[in-house]
Amino acid sequence: EPEVTQTPSHQVTQMGQEVILRCVPISNHLYFYWYRQILGQKVEFLVSFYNNEISEKSEIFDDQFSVERPDGSNFTLKIRSTKLEDSAMYFCASSEWTGRNTIYFGEGSWLTVV
Amino acid sequence: SQQGEEDPQALSIQEGENATMNCSYKTSINNLQWYRQNSGRGLVHLILIRSNEREKHSGRLRVTLDTSKKSSSLLITASRAADTASYFCATSREDTSYDKVIFGPGTSLSVIP
Numbered sequence: 001e002p003e004v005t006q007t008p009s010h011q012v013t014q015m016g017q018e019v020i021l022r023c024v025p026i027s028n029h030l031y032f033y034w035y036r037q038i039l040g041q042k043v044e045f046l047v048s049f050y051n052n053e054i055s056e057k058s059e060i061f062d063d064q065f066s067v068e069r070p071d072g073s074n075f076t077l078k079i080r081s082t083k084l085e086d087s088a089m090y091f092c093a094s095s096e097w098t099g100r101n102t103i104y105f106g107e108g109s110w111l112t113v114v
Numbered sequence: 115s116q117q118g119e120e121d122p123q124a125l126s127i128q129e130g131e132n133a134t135m136n137c138s139y140k141t142s143i144n145n146l147q148w149y150r151q152n153s154g155r156g157l158v159h160l161i162l163i164r165s166n167e168r169e170k171h172s173g174r175l176r177v178t179l180d181t182s183k184k185s186s187s188l189l190i191t192a193s194r195a196a197d198t199a200s201y202f203c204a205t206s207r208e209d210t211s212y213d214k215v216i217f218g219p220g221t222s223l224s225v226i227p
Binding site for chain 1: 147149154155156157158159162202204213214215217218219220
């Protein structure tokens with residue numbers, strides 16, 4: 001069964017460093033998403049992406065964050081200057097069409113900022 | 115806020131029993147999805163139910179949706195220890211913001227062998 005894959009599974013970074021989290025969405029999907037989950041808390045929406053542009057973003061997704069689809073298969077989340085509070089599990093997801101269809105999630109990238 | 119709110123927050127049952135988790139939401143929705151998350155792992159999609167549907171089944175899972183009460187329930191029958199996980203409902207709004215789903219805080223289910 002097709003799946004969303006994410007790398008790395010775990011990354012430890014120094015505060016202030018830039019981090020890029022990578023995702024390969026399901027191949028025929030058109031909508032892509034990033035969510036995050038701080039340890040013990042709920043899953044929070046960050047951003048959705050369609051047709052090579054951001055379609056919606058949350059208040060969390062400030063200027064420190066950016067997303068890109070550099071080629072036909074990868075979808076990345078960049079955090080420019082990490083803060084301690086950015087420590088969380090980051091989930092990439094994709095759907096065939098909008099959120100009106102099933103959204104499939106990857107296994108997540110666990111980011112620890114020290 | 116449109117987000118779902120699951121209840122109970124935590125549920126502990128014996129293997130073989132049924133587990134029922136509820137989700138309430140505030141705004142009109144297009145669909146509602148249930149996900150499972152094992153500790154430290156990704157979100158596994160279980161069922162999507164659309165606003166014009168009242169009940170869906172998948173194996174041992176049964177989901178109901180009552181749009182008049184803005185609520186949904188997830189029933190797991192004949193539970194197994196492997197069902198131990200957190201369960202989340204996620205809603206897609208009807209009017210705007212249909213590019214995303216919003217998650218509730220989840221129900222932590224423990225199935226005791």
